[in-house]
Amino acid sequence: MTNENESNIEKNAQPAPQSDTAETKAGETSHEEAVKNFEPLTVAYERLRHSTDSAELSEFARRPLPDRSNQAAFSRATALLEAVAGNRHTPVADRVFLATTMPFPNVLVKLSEDPDASVRQAVAANEDDKNWLVGRLTKDPVPQVRDHALRNKRTSWKMRLEGAQDPTADAETLDFLGSLGTEIEEGAPAVLASMVRRAVALNPNTSAQMLEKLANDPSEEVRNALAQR
Incomplete structure (x- = not known):
C-alpha cells in the first residue's frame, strides 16, 4: 500500500504538460497574426x-x-x-x-x-x-503667412531685408523688423540689422510710433533714411 500511495503522489506532483503546449500555441498564433496584419x-x-x-x-x-x-x-x-x-x-x-x-x-x-x-x-x-x-x-x-515667417528666428537676414522693403508688409511686422539689433536680438550682426531697420524707416507702412524710435536709432544710416523720408 505504501508503494502505491507514493506512486500516486508522484503522479499528482507532476505539472500538466498540456498547459505549456497551449501557451506555446497561443504565442505562435499571436506572432502569426502580427506577421499577417503587418x-x-x-x-x-x-x-x-x-x-x-x-x-x-x-x-x-x-x-x-x-x-x-x-x-x-x-x-x-x-x-x-x-x-x-x-x-x-x-x-x-x-x-x-x-x-x-x-x-x-x-x-x-x-x-x-x-x-x-x-x-x-x-x-x-x-x-x-x-x-x-x-x-x-x-x-x-497670404500676408499673415508672410508675417509669421518674417518673425520666425530661422528667417535669414536676406529674407528679413526683403520683408522690410515689401510695400505690402503690415505695421506689426515692420515694428518687429525695426526693432532687430536694438530691442530684439541685441547681439545680431550690426550691419545686417542696420540695413533692415533702414528699410523699415523707408517703408510707407511703418507706424508713427516706430518712426519715432528710428529717429533716435544708433545707426546714422537709419537716421539719414528717416530724414530722406
Whole structure:
C-alpha cells in the first residue's frame, strides 16, 4: 500500500504538460497574426496618403511617436506622418497641430504647401523649420503667412531685408523688423540689422510710433533714411 500511495503522489506532483503546449500555441498564433496584419511601409504610406477616413487620419496625426531608441519604429512613424500631413482628408485642426508641433522637414514641407492658409501660417511660425523653408513662406501670397515667417528666428537676414522693403508688409511686422539689433536680438550682426531697420524707416507702412524710435536709432544710416523720408 505504501508503494502505491507514493506512486500516486508522484503522479499528482507532476505539472500538466498540456498547459505549456497551449501557451506555446497561443504565442505562435499571436506572432502569426502580427506577421499577417503587418503592412510594409510603402503599402501603409500609400493607404494613408489616399485614405478618405478622417477619423483614422486624425487618430494617426495625434498618436504619440515611438521612443527614438526604437529607430525602426520611429522612422516608420515619421515617414507615415508625411502621408497623413499631405492628405486633404486629414482634418484642418490636425494638420495645424502637426504644422505647429512637428520638427521633421519631410512633414513640414508637405504642410507648407497646404491649400489652407492657417496650416501654412503654423508652419511659418514653427521654429524647428529649416531656414530655406521659412524663406519660401516669406513669399506666400497670404500676408499673415508672410508675417509669421518674417518673425520666425530661422528667417535669414536676406529674407528679413526683403520683408522690410515689401510695400505690402503690415505695421506689426515692420515694428518687429525695426526693432532687430536694438530691442530684439541685441547681439545680431550690426550691419545686417542696420540695413533692415533702414528699410523699415523707408517703408510707407511703418507706424508713427516706430518712426519715432528710428529717429533716435544708433545707426546714422537709419537716421539719414528717416530724414530722406
